Amino acid sequence: MERTREYDIVIVGAGISGLSAARYLLSKDSNLNIVILEATDRVGGRTFTVPLKTETGTDSWDLGAHWVGRSQTHIMKLIEELGIKTHQQYLNGRKFLQVGKDNTVKSYMSDIPTLSLLALLDLDRAMKKIDSLAKEVDQKEPFACKRGKEFDGMTMETYINQTMWMADSKELMEVAIRGVIGAELSEISFLYFLTYVSSAGGLKNLVEATPYTAQEYTLQGGCQQISLRMAEELGDVRIIFREPVTSITQSHDSVAVTSESGNIYKCKKIILAIPPAHIAKIKFDPRLPAVKRELHKRMPLANYGKVVITYKEAFWRKNGCSGEVVTNGGPSFDPDCSCGPLCLVFDDTSANGNPGLVAFVAGAQLVEWRQLEDEARKTSVLKCLAQFFGDQVEEYIDYAEKDWESEPYIAGAPVCVAGPGAMRYYAGGLRDPFRCIHFAGTETATVWTGYMSGAVQAGYRAAIEILLDLRPQTVSGQDLEDNNKPFKHPNT
Structure with missing residues (x-):
């Protein structure tokens, strides 16, 4: 039976961005009446923490979003407020690199990969040039930069x-970007990539696990607890699960949100904290502006998968290895695949000392890999790992994998990727409110786009937009400045 309920604000999506928005709104006015509609049966969105077996019982590991770093000020402040502790990413020992036609495995001890001097010079020059170009990009209007039209007309592959x-x-650049974004160079607008780099403060921040970069820390207990703790903290705020939104109708000063179950939620304001590709599936009356519709067509979610494997001991550490691998996949271990499945591997030993490895399968490699049966996928992963760590990888305790395409209301990770021609619609298509509708989600962030920190920043920004309309006295200039402020490295 159809039911109609009235609220001040409806938030669609109970991931980090939607929950952050709700938390921020209530911190400014605890009397706001808010409901959160979540299509799935859990909070957390693209975070997903699971229990896996260990030698002594079970422990928690992440099959979704994985790391935080000190340069990600929004998420770091939030986890501190929530009482969540970080765990340093293990980096000591030999690292492995596998690129080139012969798939040779090379090892190295420093932050500098084992390439020829000419290749290292080429890589260094390219990274510095990308950083220089990224500094010219205005996050709020990327297409307006001097070479915006030119850069949006080419792919990352063309530029490289x-x-x-x-x-x-x-090839190393290709592997690194595949691991970070989950897409092939040929699928990414070069202007979009510069925007992505700009939001993180530089390419090094995206690809390394050194201090102040994106892979600096894991979270003790896993990343999904960010959303679980926020949901618990919100108290009386209702989170309604298994409630996909099908249509949104706006009048002059109110919104009616209809769910798949036929329930109607009337409100003054709504925040859509879901990926752009899924906003496109909702029916709007009146229709969304053309720039938004065009962007949604051109911003699919990337192909991203993860594997976590637990062990009795961290044998790679005993053998002097850090657990870190960068690979083109190496040789194929299955006749239906052109290469091995992996692109990145890291030590994933928990804060409790339970050993594990985490491996990433992304881009075109994942498209091939997902066509295999379960055991064939596992066999390929283990054989790929054995190239670097030996046959001990077969002696695992537990094994879990997650292909994010399998999530019906997410259907990809870690971020929606803009292809060539999309960026002319990017700013207005992503962030600009449309009457009573406001837009959050990590894709809409201007600082650390695509990351958990970006999800928090975007949630706060959408909340501030609403407060400026409904409760303007609660928003200060400092609030606006703090939410848009990029991180400044202490050494600069």
Whole structure:
């Protein structure tokens, strides 16, 4: 039976961004009447923490979003407020690199990969040039930069082929970006990539696990607890699960949100804290502006998968290895695949000392890998890992994998990726409110887009927009400044 309920604010999506928005709104006015509609049966969105077996029982590991770093000020402040502790990413020992036509495995001890001098110079030059170009990009209007139209008309692959000249350095760049974004170079607008780099403060911040970068810390107990603790803290705020939104109708000063179950939620304001690709599936009356509709067509979610494997001991550490691997996949271990499945591997030993490895399967490799049966996928992963760590990888305690395409109301990770031609619609299509509708989600962030920290920043920004309309006296200039302020490294 159809039911109609009235609220001040409806938030669609109980991930980090939607929950952050609700928390911020209530911190400014605890009397706001808010409901959160979540299509799935859990909070957390693209975070997902699972129990896996260990030698002594079970422990928690992440199959979704994984790391935080001190340069990600929004998420770091939030986890501190929630009482969540960090755990340093293990980096000591030999690292492995596998690129080139012969798939040779090389090891190295420093932050500098084992490439020829010419390839290293080529890589260093390319990274510095990308950082320089990224500084010219205005997050709020990327297409307006001097070469915006030109850069949006080419793929990342085109740019790399035009500016880099060593095969191994090109391939390393390809592997790194596949691991970070989950897409192939040929699928990514170069202007979008510059925008992504700009939001993180530089390419190094995206690809490394050193201090102040994106892979600096894991969270003790896993990342999904961010959402679980916020949901608990929200108290009387209702989170209604298994309630996908099908249509949104706006009048002059109110909104009617209809769910798949036929329930209607009337409100003054709504925040859509879901990926752009899923906003496109909702029916709007009146229709969303053309720039938003065009962007939604051009911003699919990336192909991203993870594997976590637990062990009795961290044998790679005993053998002097950090657990870190960067690989083009290496040789194929299945006749239906052109190469091995993996692109990145890290030590994933828990804060409780339970050993584990985490491996990433992304881009075109994942498209091939997901066509295999379960045991064939596992066999390929273990054989790929054995190239670096030996046959002990077969002696695991537990094994879990997650292909984010399998999530019906997410259908990809870690972020929606803009292809060539999308960026002219990017700013207005992503963030600009449309009457009573406001937009959150990590894709809409201007600082650390695509990351948990970006999800928090975007949630706060959408909340501030609403407060400026409904409760303007609660918002200060400092609030606006703090939410848009990029991180400044202490050494600068």
